Amino acid sequence: xxxxxxxTGDQRRSQLxxxxxxxxxxxxxxxxxxxxxxxAEALAAGGLELVSDGSIYPLLARMERAGLISSxxxxxxxxxxxxxxxxLTGAGHAALGRGRADWQAFAGPVGRILTTTTPxxxxxxx
Amino acid sequence: xxxxxxxTGDQRRSQLxxxxxxxxxxxxxxxxxxxxxxxAEALAAGGLELVSDGSIYPLLARMERAGLISSxxxxxxxxxxxxxxxxLTGAGHAALGRGRADWQAFAGPVGRILTTTTPxxxxxxx
DNA sequence: CGGACTACCTTGCGCCACAAGACAATGGGC
DNA sequence: GCCCATTGTCTTGTGGCGCAAGGTAGTCCG
Numbered sequence: 601x602x603x604x605x606x607x608t609g610d611q612r613r614s615q616l617x618x619x620x621x622x623x624x625x626x627x628x629x630x631x632x633x634x635x636x637x638x639x640a641e642a643l644a645a646g647g648l649e650l651v652s653d654g655s656i657y658p659l660l661a662r663m664e665r666a667g668l669i670s671s672x673x674x675x676x677x678x679x680x681x682x683x684x685x686x687x688l689t690g691a692g693h694a695a696l697g698r699g700r701a702d703w704q705a706f707a708g709p710v711g712r713i714l715t716t717t718t719p720x721x722x723x724x725x726x
Numbered sequence: 727x728x729x730x731x732x733x734t735g736d737q738r739r740s741q742l743x744x745x746x747x748x749x750x751x752x753x754x755x756x757x758x759x760x761x762x763x764x765x766a767e768a769l770a771a772g773g774l775e776l777v778s779d780g781s782i783y784p785l786l787a788r789m790e791r792a793g794l795i796s797s798x799x800x801x802x803x804x805x806x807x808x809x810x811x812x813x814l815t816g817a818g819h820a821a822l823g824r825g826r827a828d829w830q831a832f833a834g835p836v837g838r839i840l841t842t843t844t845p846x847x848x849x850x851x852x
Numbered sequence: 853c854g855g856a857c858t859a860c861c862t863t864g865c866g867c868c869a870c871a872a873g874a875c876a877a878t879g880g881g882c
Numbered sequence: 883g884c885c886c887a888t889t890g891t892c893t894t895g896t897g898g899c900g901c902a903a904g905g906t907a908g909t910c911c912g
Contacts, residue, residue, distance in 0.1 A: 609827075612745050612828050613745070613832060614745070614899095615744040615745030615746075615867075615900085616744070616746060617745075618742065618745065618899065619740070619742035619743075619744070620836055623840060624840065635860095643839070647838065651900085651901095652901060653859090654901055654903080656900095657860065657862090658862085658900090659899085661861085675908095676908085676909080678858070679857075680908065681859040681907060682858095682859080682907095683858090699840075700840050701735075702735040703836070705773075708773065709772050709774050710750065711829075711833065713753055713769070713773075714750065714825075714826050737898090740868095741898075747869080761890080762890070778871070779891080780869075780871065780893090783892055783893090784868080784892085788868095802877090802890070804889070805877090805880090805888070806876095806888055806890060807888090808876090808877070808878090808889095808891095809889090810890085
């Protein structure tokens with residue numbers, strides 16, 4: 601009725617993605633030029649099943665506007681609408697490097713905090 | 727003018743915190759009862775310098791309302807206003823366990839994606 | 853021509869970290 | 883007794899962003 605806390609991890613993942621989804625796209629683009637539809641696939645292949653295109657396209661647009669990536673169109677080999685490929689700019693490379701450092705500076709401490717307390721031997725009740 | 731992209735990692739960390747800050751608090755509480763002011767300290771000690779109380783108190787209130795934690799008041803030994811200590815409930819323990827799993831299921835793939843591409847000399851295990 | 857498929861983009865919504873500041877309780881200085 | 887510094891809690895307004903759902907456009911096939 602009023603309000604339910606998330607019972608599944610789905611809601612959590614949405615929040616977790618926040619600050620790191622752009623880096624994932626950047627990193628994926630760094631490998632080779634990519635187009636929009638590809639990202640959801642690549643992320644799922646990497647272990648992150650999710651991320652509707654409604655999250656990805658606006659983000660790509662923002663990053664392009666910010667000068668981190670640039671785009672060019674190419675016809676789809678499988679028929680259909682032409683694809684819009686994205687490529688990293690110099691600024692994008694720099695941002696990716698910074699972002700990776702940020703992520704590690706964040707994930708390390710978090711992991712440590714989360715495993716600090718009696719995680720094992722399930723011996724607690726309190 | 728219109729809009730600037732974040733130049734520092736500070737903005738990013740704010741976003742990264744979403745989805746994991748509650749788990750950190752839960753984990754910290756699991757160690758022993760804690761009060762509000764303590765959390766920012768403990769997080770900073772753990773490597774996460776930040777997190778103003780404006781983020782923490784509302785989150786604690788939300789979690790208490792959700793039945794994950796319970797509180798009791800105790801006078802401050804150092805003079806001043808009484809402290810409000812929080813303790814884990816059974817549901818809180820369960821949520822913490824689930825959350826830890828969620829975090830690992832997320833951080834793993836993300837780390838892998840971010841290190842997939844030629845980070846520098848690019849000679850690692852893939 | 854019409855349907856199906858590929859691909860891109862937009863709108864409205866809700867969540868939540870944050871900055872800034874108000875409020876409450878205690879103890880010490882005078 | 884009164885005032886204020888200290889300790890600590892809580893509230894309000896703001897903004898960014900992931901998401902669901904829906905809409906548009908280009909290409910191919912029957």
